[in-house]
Amino acid sequence: MSQFKYRADTEGMLNTYLDWYKQAEYILSLKPSLPDKFKTSKGAREYHRPQHIIICGLGGSGIAGDLVKDALGNEIKVPIEIVKEYTLPSYAGEETLVIAVSYSGNTEETLSCYVEAVEKNCMIASISSGGYLKKFSEKTGALHIDLMSGYQPRASLPQLLFAILKTLETLKIVSGQPYAEVIQVLRENKTNFSPENEQNKAKELAEKLYRKIPVIYGHSFYKGVAIRLKNEFNENTKIPAKAEVFPELDHNDIVGWEDNELSKNFTAIILRNEEEYMKERIEATIDIMKKYGAEVIELSSRAETVLAKIMDICHLGGLASIYLALLYGRDPALIEPISLLKKRLGEKVGLQKKLLEKLSKTVSQ
Amino acid sequence: MSQFKYRADTEGMLNTYLDWYKQAEYILSLKPSLPDKFKTSKGAREYHRPQHIIICGLGGSGIAGDLVKDALGNEIKVPIEIVKEYTLPSYAGEETLVIAVSYSGNTEETLSCYVEAVEKNCMIASISSGGYLKKFSEKTGALHIDLMSGYQPRASLPQLLFAILKTLETLKIVSGQPYAEVIQVLRENKTNFSPENEQNKAKELAEKLYRKIPVIYGHSFYKGVAIRLKNEFNENTKIPAKAEVFPELDHNDIVGWEDNELSKNFTAIILRNEEEYMKERIEATIDIMKKYGAEVIELSSRAETVLAKIMDICHLGGLASIYLALLYGRDPALIEPISLLKKRLGEKVGLQKKLLEKLSKTVSQ
DSSP, X not given: OOOOOGGGXXXXXXXXXXXXXXXXXHHHHOOOOOOSOEEETTEEXXXXXXXXXXXXXXXXXXXXXXXXXXXXXXXOOSOEEEEOSSSOOTTOSTTEEEEEEOSSSOOHHHHHHHHHHHHTTOEEEEEESSHHHHHHHXXXXXXXXXXXXXXXXXXXXXXXXXXXXXXXXXXXXXXXXXXXXXXXXXHXXXXXXXXXXXXXXXXXXXXXXXXXXXXXXXXXXXXXXXXXXXXXXXXXXXXXOEEEETTGGGGTGGGGGGOXXXXXXXXXXEEOOOOHHHHHHHHHHHHHHHHTTOOXXXXXXXXXXXXXXXXXXXXXXXXXXXXXXXXXXXXXXXXXXXXXXXXXXHHHTOHHHHHHHHHHHHHHO | OOOOOGGGOTTOHHHHHHTHHHHHHHHHXXXXXXXXXXXXXXXXEOOOOOSEEEEEOOHHHHHHHHHHHHHHGGGOOSOEEEEOSSSOOTTOSTTEEEEEEOSSSOOHHHHHHHHHHHHTTOEEEEEESSHXXXXXXXXXXXXXXXXXXXXXXXXXXXXXXXXXHHHHHHTTSSOOOOHHHHHHHHHHHHHHTSTTOSSOHHHHHHHHHTTSEEEEEEOGGGHHHHHHHHHHIIIXXXXXXXXXXXXXXXXXXXXXXXXXXXXXXXXXXXXXXXXXXXXXXXXXXXXXXXXXXXXEEEEOOOOSSHHHHHHHHHHHHHHHHHHHHHHHTOOTTOOHHHHHHHHHHHHHTOHHHHHHHHHHHHHHO
């Protein structure tokens, strides 16, 4: 077995993740105030109760939207859609609340959606650590939450997730969430997942996944978590990974385990927390996977509230993806393919600046 | 290179897929009539224009919902959600249209959603080739489209997809769709993809994927198609497969190609049909993937309408998954892990019968 090569972590990602509770506490210390009015293509308008909510965001920002949707479950009685595209769905209009989330504030897809929301006279809010998105909010005067800057977007999940919930609270769409348990769990995890701790579940998970492709199976409020963990292994560890959800995966994906020659490359991580039918289903699935030779790791959280369970498993998975990067001797902070892509698209397209010009014209008409 | 072992195809799946145009024509021959009223927990009610549409279905039935959503694009001005769960989202109510789709009519998740829709006084429609779902529709008197029976659910995609569109037409939510080009493309494909044709794109695709894990990258109206192709390789070929969508995959999944040792197991299939920014983005992504050693196959359709493009690529991918099964000498019809799972859950849980009893009580109150 390989050793953890801590010197590969040039930007201190391990400590940034261990200190997640501080980011969560920062957002809780904010007291955002709701503007009386903000500007759209139709002039000044007010906020009211929306008929649909759209959360726009990509990558580490978009997944925070998925996790919020999972965490709120039945608490919100209107459709919530997470949009990871350049354009809004056709129903977006003045009864729609659009929350644009981009950690950097410069994600071109999210900026495009913001401008479209202004054109369509939607209710608008935004979240970023600066960038164009903050400038956009200064033009419209719409609600904006400012994040602490200097992190990788994926490393700022507690800020992003709590800021979306704070936005919904400020708009009186949800009431106060069970934040206290999240802070408690993240604080305990700092000790549990620290490099000094030898009984460390994050390290153990990393060791089991060495030279394997993780495939994460989630369900219910762990659907977004499965995708989050996949993304963490992609970005922090720089390996392929895969996410699927119950019960859908029982109708197709499970058959792939029959080919042991190809499937032996994978290790399944199953997020457990279920009752009644789902328990029967997931246990039957695990038995059948093992019959075909699958390696299965089961993860569950000690937390009580859904929000804390979600953040607990995201924390465990994120730190496991960092420890696994260190086993490979890779820097968890580097994401060369994305850097290459952004450079090339930035040079060729330069969409952000054009969008700011368009927005300025739209709100000054 | 291995040879196609046609004798492994014991149920004639290859011919069933080649004859897809016949299934499409069958649905077009139907003239469903809308019942004036149907029964829910609140007594008899009528249909009117919904504020949200929910399509419930799993596996081969659920994916038809995804494809319909992609095909309609901006044509429907209300939120459409595809639900692959036991329960409806919390906003479901009397302004919601719920379309329950299950080829067999016995999918327990879909049946649960139907009963919940009756309890919540939703507008209801259903599609099946018989089974409990048909019985449910006889109890409520709600709109039901009856499919030709005797197929594997995944092999009946043209029926499922066209039946959902016919349901929306019957409810006057959409107008007539460009069916003619779909029929024409499927008819041409019968010749193009037949075993006798040596210049056969489906065979070529299968040969390129031998001993590889397909990862399908879709975008825009090809998002559902990417997932459909993944499912086809799972079920028909019995291999693991993976689906991702642009632009989201550029924010995480692309980094996985850096690890050539793990990524060399995959071959990427990229569904091409894009304009402006997306073209720049996808071409940059392909260049970067190739720099890290990725094998990339690009697929596009000669069809003109979105609906025909979607069905064309589903047809090509489905037949490629069957030819690939025959290269491995596997029967495309068999799905042993799903059969084992259904047997075990059926024995232990027996949910369908309980749901019928519950429904009967609900509508007779």
